[in-house]
Amino acid sequence: MSGQTIAEKILSRAAAKQVRAGDVVVCQPDLAMATDGSFPMAIDYLAQMEPDSMKPAYPEKIVLALDHYDKSSGPKALALQDRARAYAKEFGLVLYDTGEGVGHQLMLESGRILPGMLIVGADSHATTYSALNCFSTGIGSSDLAGILLCGSMWLRVPETVKVVFEGTLGDGVSGKDVALLLAKLFDGGKANYLALEFHGGALDRLGMEDRIVISNMAVEYGAKSAIFPFDEISVAWAPSGGGRAVRPDADARYSRLVTIDLGQVVPQIARPHSVGNVLPFDEVENIRVDTVYIGTCTAGRYEDFLNVFNIVKRNGGLSPHVRLVLTPASLAVQKKLEAEGILDQFARYGAVLQPPGCGSCCGTAGYRPGDGEVVVSTANRNFKGRMGNANSAIYLASPETCASIACSGYMAKAGAA
Amino acid sequence: MSMFDSAGIEGRARRFGSDVSTDYIISSRRKKETIDTDVLKKHIFEDIDPGFFGTLKPNDIIVAGANFGCGSAMEIAVTVLLSAGIRVVVAEGFARTFLRNAFNNGLVALTADVGAVAEGELINLSGLNTGNATVRRAGEREIVCEAIPVFMLDILKKGGLVPYMKANKRFIE
Numbered sequence: 001m002s003g004q005t006i007a008e009k010i011l012s013r014a015a016a017k018q019v020r021a022g023d024v025v026v027c028q029p030d031l032a033m034a035t036d037g038s039f040p041m042a043i044d045y046l047a048q049m050e051p052d053s054m055k056p057a058y059p060e061k062i063v064l065a066l067d068h069y070d071k072s073s074g075p076k077a078l079a080l081q082d083r084a085r086a087y088a089k090e091f092g093l094v095l096y097d098t099g100e101g102v103g104h105q106l107m108l109e110s111g112r113i114l115p116g117m118l119i120v121g122a123d124s125h126a127t128t129y130s131a132l133n134c135f136s137t138g139i140g141s142s143d144l145a146g147i148l149l150c151g152s153m154w155l156r157v158p159e160t161v162k163v164v165f166e167g168t169l170g171d172g173v174s175g176k177d178v179a180l181l182l183a184k185l186f187d188g189g190k191a192n193y194l195a196l197e198f199h200g201g202a203l204d205r206l207g208m209e210d211r212i213v214i215s216n217m218a219v220e221y222g223a224k225s226a227i228f229p230f231d232e233i234s235v236a237w238a239p240s241g242g243g244r245a246v247r248p249d250a251d252a253r254y255s256r257l258v259t260i261d262l263g264q265v266v267p268q269i270a271r272p273h274s275v276g277n278v279l280p281f282d283e284v285e286n287i288r289v290d291t292v293y294i295g296t297c298t299a300g301r302y303e304d305f306l307n308v309f310n311i312v313k314r315n316g317g318l319s320p321h322v323r324l325v326l327t328p329a330s331l332a333v334q335k336k337l338e339a340e341g342i343l344d345q346f347a348r349y350g351a352v353l354q355p356p357g358c359g360s361c362c363g364t365a366g367y368r369p370g371d372g373e374v375v376v377s378t379a380n381r382n383f384k385g386r387m388g389n390a391n392s393a394i395y396l397a398s399p400e401t402c403a404s405i406a407c408s409g410y411m412a413k414a415g416a417a
Numbered sequence: 418m419s420m421f422d423s424a425g426i427e428g429r430a431r432r433f434g435s436d437v438s439t440d441y442i443i444s445s446r447r448k449k450e451t452i453d454t455d456v457l458k459k460h461i462f463e464d465i466d467p468g469f470f471g472t473l474k475p476n477d478i479i480v481a482g483a484n485f486g487c488g489s490a491m492e493i494a495v496t497v498l499l500s501a502g503i504r505v506v507v508a509e510g511f512a513r514t515f516l517r518n519a520f521n522n523g524l525v526a527l528t529a530d531v532g533a534v535a536e537g538e539l540i541n542l543s544g545l546n547t548g549n550a551t552v553r554r555a556g557e558r559e560i561v562c563e564a565i566p567v568f569m570l571d572i573l574k575k576g577g578l579v580p581y582m583k584a585n586k587r588f589i590e
Contacts, residue, residue, distance in 0.1 A: 024566045024568045024569060025590070026588040026590050037445075037448075037491065038490070038491065038492070040452060041452055041492055041493065044452075045578070045579060048579045048583065049578070049579055049582035049583050049586075050582070050583070050586070068449075069449060073449050074449065074450065076449070076450050076451055077449040077450070080449075080452065122490065123489075123490060124488070124489050124490035124514055138490040138514050139490065139514070139517065140490055140491075140492035140495075140514060140517055140518035140521060141492045142492060142518065142521040142522060142577070142578045142579065143517065143518075143521060143578070145578070145579075145582075146578055146582055146588075149582055149586065149587075150582075150586060150587040150588070152587065152588050153588075154568060154569075154572075154588060156566070188435060188436060188483050188484050189436070189483060189484030189487055189510060189512055192484065192510060192511070192512060192513055193513050219514075220487075220488075222484065222487065222512055222513060224513055274436055276436075362445045362489070363444070363445050363446045364445055364446070364449045381440075381488060381489075383438050383440045383441065383488060384440075384441070384464050384465070385440060385444055385446070385464045386440060386445075388445075388446050390444075390464045
């Protein structure tokens with residue numbers, strides 16, 4: 001019998017038995033997160049499953065992030081959010097309240113995520129945590145209700161694609177460009193139900209910010225999880241030393257092998273209205289851009305804003321017709337940027353700052369594009385209407401590319417327009 | 418008439434292409450106003466097929482291309498279809514979160530090579546009781562769907578995770 005992939009190993013532990021790709025198994029997640037977008041429905045499901053008690057089986061394993069809605073979302077959204085908050089307070093869940101940030105970022109910052117964990121999230125971008133050597137994946141509200149009730153869920157053990165990274169990313173190229181390239185490669189859900197497992201010499205030079213983006217966006221082409229090894233680079237994000245790094249067996253079985261030379265990757269842009277509609281930046285039609293959006297669980301980290309800031313500074317400011325909207329992924333990110341004076345300088349360039357949260361990315365709170373508006377964003381989705389207006393066009397790019405566009409005002413590098 | 422009877426069900430195919438995201442099934446901007454699917458159902462597919470809800474008839478079956486239900490994991494994309502009276506989606510493929518949510522809510526989600534099925538075509542679906550379903554078309558060869566694993570069929574037959582958990586309080590392997 002062949003050895004096991006990382007996914008098979010983690011799910012074997014969580015199911016307390018040896019499992020193989022293709023098995024449908026019951027397992028116990030180590031952590032489960034939800035948002036104000038998904039939790040209210042989970043409470044409703046739970047009330048139907050167990051009318052006598054709403055008490056969660058393992059409150060310490062449940063994290064609730066109120067990140068989708070804020071005051072701008074209207075009274076009905078706030079009523080849903082209030083129900084979620086009240087439940088979390090009553091039963092002692094881990095609670096991140098409005099304005100603290102995007103749940104996925106807060107999970108990463110919390111130190112709760114340890115290598116080898118099975119983590120699920122009632123939010124599709126829960127794949128993000130697999131950057132830290134976890135098996136992490138998105139679930140629905142009813143799944144979460146089941147976890148609240150009994151601490152378990154069902155999962156189909158996925159086959160794994162081995163993705164080998166070679167070479168080194170060039171200047172101005174980042175994990176986002178790799179993520180977009182993978183979205184093109186697996187366009188149309190070609191990684192559906194599959195786990196990705198990352199290998200190769202390039203990993204020694206691929207920072208956590210890059211890995212996080214790649215794991216975050218793996219769900220866009222259907223992947224169940226996108227798992228990086230745990231190494232010297234990841235240890236800084238799991239400083240407690242808890243958990244155990246999981247490595248695949250040498251004779252693990254993979255359904256497919258994909259090799260990518262990172263040295264050949266150039267800046268990429270996803271065009272409306274699908275994430276896999278990707279072209280190299282310099283082949284995209286040179287249209288006028290109205291708004292550049294920096295934030296979300298895909299970008300929105302300190303390094304991202306620093307990179308954007310340096311590019312804007314180098315180019316002497318923004319294009320006069322561009323609105324630059326900044327949404328830090330967390331309050332911690334915002335405070336660090338504040339402390340270093342970067343936010344003040346951004347404000348002097350005319351950038352607009354929003355409180356941390358998911359809102360604009362999915363049209364539930366905050367800034368929303370107008371009719372005919374062209375937005376270039378660091379986000380992960382560009383579906384029609386995604387940002388709350390079906391008559392706007394959303395392009396996706398890296399923070400670096402977004403910054404360059406913010407300065408040129410066009411779909412072209414700053415200085416080249 | 419239960420879908421799990423041997424006679425199966427018959428209905429009109431309602432065609433969609435590939436990569437229909439959950440945002441297209443029901444927009445997030447609608448969802449923030451309410452999670453009452455009786456209200457939301459009127460807006461299904463509005464961004465890609467305005468007025469679709471008004472054209473629905475009983476037993477209509479959604480027939481789609483690859484990657485149906487991609488994007489956000491929002492479960493309401495499944496429950497809103499059920500509220501609209503849709504009980505079956507047959508697609509060339511599903512995004513995994515949509516497929517999970519479908520089974521967990523008793524929406525039958527079948528994977529099959531249905532690319533040739535046309536909008537409005539009358540199709541018959543049978544064999545669901547064993548998990549080995551087939552799609553029958555007038556004058557055409559029948560289409561065999563991918564088998565549904567026993568564990569998932571059990572949840573589906575009980576009507577989803579709510580009745581399953583209400584009865585068992587835990588998962589039975």
